[in-house]
Amino acid sequence: MDKIIHATAQGGGVRIVAAETTALVNEAVTRHNTMPTASAAYGRMLTAGALMGSMLKGAQDSVTLQINGGGVSGGVLVTGRAGGRVKGYIVNPDADLPQNAQGKLDVSGIIGINGKFTVITDLGMKEPYVSSTPIYTGEIAEDLAYFYTVSEQTPSAVALGVLVDVDGSIQKAGGFIIQMLPGADEMLADLITYRLEEIPSLTTFLRDGNSIVEIIQYIFEGMDLNILSEGTPELYCDCTRERVEKALISIGEKDLQHLYDDNKSEELICHFCNTKYDFTHEDIGRLLKEIRS
Numbered sequence: 225m226d227k228i229i230h231a232t233a234q235g236g237g238v239r240i241v242a243a244e245t246t247a248l249v250n251e252a253v254t255r256h257n258t259m260p261t262a263s264a265a266y267g268r269m270l271t272a273g274a275l276m277g278s279m280l281k282g283a284q285d286s287v288t289l290q291i292n293g294g295g296v297s298g299g300v301l302v303t304g305r306a307g308g309r310v311k312g313y314i315v316n317p318d319a320d321l322p323q324n325a326q327g328k329l330d331v332s333g334i335i336g337i338n339g340k341f342t343v344i345t346d347l348g349m350k351e352p353y354v355s356s357t358p359i360y361t362g363e364i365a366e367d368l369a370y371f372y373t374v375s376e377q378t379p380s381a382v383a384l385g386v387l388v389d390v391d392g393s394i395q396k397a398g399g400f401i402i403q404m405l406p407g408a409d410e411m412l413a414d415l416i417t418y419r420l421e422e423i424p425s426l427t428t429f430l431r432d433g434n435s436i437v438e439i440i441q442y443i444f445e446g447m448d449l450n451i452l453s454e455g456t457p458e459l460y461c462d463c464t465r466e467r468v469e470k471a472l473i474s475i476g477e478k479d480l481q482h483l484y485d486d487n488k489s490e491e492l493i494c495h496f497c498n499t500k501y502d503f504t505h506e507d508i509g510r511l512l513k514e515i516r517s
Contacts (some may be wrong), residue, residue, distance in 0.1 A: 226458075227436050228278050228308040231451045233444045237408035238416065241278060241442070243308065244436040248459045249386060249397040252307075255498045256313065259320035262297060264329040266314040267386035268364040269300040269397040273312060274341075278305020282338035284448045286345040291367060293336030295319070300335070305405045308457035319321040329388065332362030341367040357455040365399070370402065379404045379413060381420055385427035394432035400440065401434045419443055461497035468492050468501045469511065477515050484508045 230241035249267035258266055265446050271287060278289045292299030298315025324330040333412050337359045346352035360370040365384040370382035384399040402420075420443070423429075429439045441449060472492060473480070483490060490503045503511075 226456055228455050228457045230453045233447045233449045234412055237405055239403045239405055241275045242436050242440050243456055243457050244398040245297055246394055246397045248457050250394040251459050256317045258317040261321055261329045261334050262314050262317050262319040263388050264386045265331045267397045268384040269302045269313050270310050271384050272368055272374040273302035273304035273310040274308040275401050276306040280306045286346045290342040293339035293362050295334045295336030309460045309462050313495045333354045335362040341371050383426045387427040396427050398430055463494040465501055473511055480512055
């Protein structure tokens with residue numbers, strides 16, 4: 225079962241957010257019918273969005289992550305909200321490459337490294353806060369850690385893993401963000417780095433049947449781990465037919481009239497959840513009447 229946790233360690237000197245997102249990622253890649261490498265990239269970004277969204281306080285606050293390094297994926301965008309709710313899409317769900325030199329899915333290859341990793345935080349102020357860093361590796365976890373360290377001045381360790389099964393389904397997915405807070409002992413960061421380097425990968429832990437709580441307990445054994453909260457990350461989309469109608473109206477009366485005069489119908493697809501909305505000739509005529517009334 226998917227789970228997201230918030231915790232601290234070493235008397236509050238370390239902040240931990242961790243999640244298993246297997247069901248969430250499975251639902252997303254099924255909706256978008258992604259190829260294996262696209263599934264891995266998309267799933268990592270969704271997991272990152274769920275983790276970062278869960279750090280937000282307000283229900284209407286949001287954090288949007290974008291990565292596009294010029295690779296065949298065309299880029300990935302996700303938006304996270306409080307509680308670990310997340311939505312997103314990969315521009316090219318068919319993006320796929322042979323395995324890399326390590327025998328793993330070549331996420332960096334389809335993302336590319338000639339571009340930016342951008343984070344847009346909207347806390348309901350006049351303008352959202354936008355910050356970018358150059359893509360570091362294209363593997364996404366390293367890019368997020370680089371973003372936190374360079375842009376936010378918060379030393380962070382990030383793991384994001386998606387294990388794609390031979391049938392294209394998601395066997396396991398999850399991630400964690402570990403951050404040193406101001407005033408923490410510098411030796412503590414070295415200790416955590418050493419532990420992370422010596423342990424198996426996150427997906428190996430998950431594949432072997434460990435829960436996300438057990439994984440974090442293993443990493444922080446003897447370090448005063450305090451689990452503050454547990455929840456369930458969720459895939460969501462706030463699209464509605466009414467919103468899609470507004471998008472169709474936004475093309476303008478002239479173009480709508482052309483569609484109507486050509487006796488055409490129109491199908492619009494939500495980028496985030498892949499839901500299809502059909503507008504018949506009569507629907508388009510009704511929208512024209514609403515514009516003119």
